[in-house]
Amino acid sequence: MSVGFSSLLLVAVGGALGGMGRLAVTNLVTRRLGATFPWGTLVVNLSGALVAGWVAGRLGVPTSLELSAAWLGLAVGVLGGYTTVSSFSLQTLSLWQSGYPRRAVGNVLATCLIGLLLAALGWWLAGGAQ
Amino acid sequence: MNRWYPYAAVGLGSALGSTLRYLVSAGSLAALGPLFPWGTLLVNVVGSWLIAWLATRGARYTRGRVARWQPFLVAGFCGGFTTFSLFGLETLHLVTVGRPGLALLYVVVSLPLWLGAALLGQRMARMGAAA
Numbered sequence: 319m320s321v322g323f324s325s326l327l328l329v330a331v332g333g334a335l336g337g338m339g340r341l342a343v344t345n346l347v348t349r350r351l352g353a354t355f356p357w358g359t360l361v362v363n364l365s366g367a368l369v370a371g372w373v374a375g376r377l378g379v380p381t382s383l384e385l386s387a388a389w390l391g392l393a394v395g396v397l398g399g400y401t402t403v404s405s406f407s408l409q410t411l412s413l414w415q416s417g418y419p420r421r422a423v424g425n426v427l428a429t430c431l432i433g434l435l436l437a438a439l440g441w442w443l444a445g446g447a448q
Numbered sequence: 449m450n451r452w453y454p455y456a457a458v459g460l461g462s463a464l465g466s467t468l469r470y471l472v473s474a475g476s477l478a479a480l481g482p483l484f485p486w487g488t489l490l491v492n493v494v495g496s497w498l499i500a501w502l503a504t505r506g507a508r509y510t511r512g513r514v515a516r517w518q519p520f521l522v523a524g525f526c527g528g529f530t531t532f533s534l535f536g537l538e539t540l541h542l543v544t545v546g547r548p549g550l551a552l553l554y555v556v557v558s559l560p561l562w563l564g565a566a567l568l569g570q571r572m573a574r575m576g577a578a579a
Contacts, residue, residue, distance in 0.1 A: 329470045402532060407563055407565065
C-alpha cells in the first residue's frame with residue numbers, strides 16, 4: 319500500500335482515537351496522582367511503548383513504504399497519536415524551569431530507559447525475537 | 449462547556465497531526481532511505497518547538513486565538529504529530545538489525561534536540577510577544 323487516500327484515512331482515524339485515548343488516560347492519571355509530576359504523559363508513553371513493541375513483534379517492523387493496513391492504523395495511527403514527545407519536552411522543560419531539576423532528569427530517564435525496555439519487552443512477548 | 453468538546457478538539461487535531469507525521473515519515477523514507485529515522489526525528493523536534501511556542505503564547509494572551517484553540521493545537525495537533533512509541537520502535541529496530549551504535553546515537557541526539565527545540569520555541573514566543 320503506497321501513500322494513497324485509504325492510507326491517509328487509516329492514519330487519521332487511528333490518530334484521532336489515539337489522541338482521545340491519550341487525553342482520557344492523562345486526565346485519569348492526573349486526577350489520581352496530581353499534577354506535580356507529569357505522570358499522565360509518562361503513563362501514556364510507557365504503555366504506548368509496550369503495546370507498540372508487541373504490535374511490532376506480531377506484525378514485523380516494515381522497512382519500506384509498503385505498509386500493511388494493520389500497521390498504518392495501529393502503529394502509525396493509534397499508537398503514534400496516543401504517545402507524544404511534544405508534551406514530554408514541554409513538561410520536562412517546565413519542571414527544570416520551576417526549580418525541580420531532579421524531577422526533570424527523572425522524567426527524562428524514566429521515559430527513555432523504561433520506555434525502551436518496555437518496547438523491547440512487548441516485542442519479546444509477541445515472539446519478535448524468534 | 450460541553451465535556452466532550454475537548455475530546456472532539458483533541459481527536460481532530462491528533463488526526464491532522466498524525467496524518468502530517470505520516471507524510472513527513474514517508475517523504476523522508478523515500479528521499480533519505482530507511483537507514484536512519486530522519487522523519488520521526490524531524491517531527492519530534494518540530495513538534496517540541498511548536499508546543500512550547502503555543503503554550504507560551506497561550507499563557508501570555510489568555511483571551512487570544514492560540515489560548516482558545518489550545519486543546520486542538522497542543523494536546524491535539526502537537527500530540528498527534530509527535531510520537532514516542534515509533535521513536536522506541538525505531539531504536540529497538542536499529543538494535544535488532546545489528547546497528548546498536550546507531551540506536552544509541554539516535555537516542556542521545558534526539559533528547560537534547562527535543563528539549564532544545566522546546567526551549568527555543570519558548571524563547572521565540574517571548575521575543576515575538578515583547579516586540
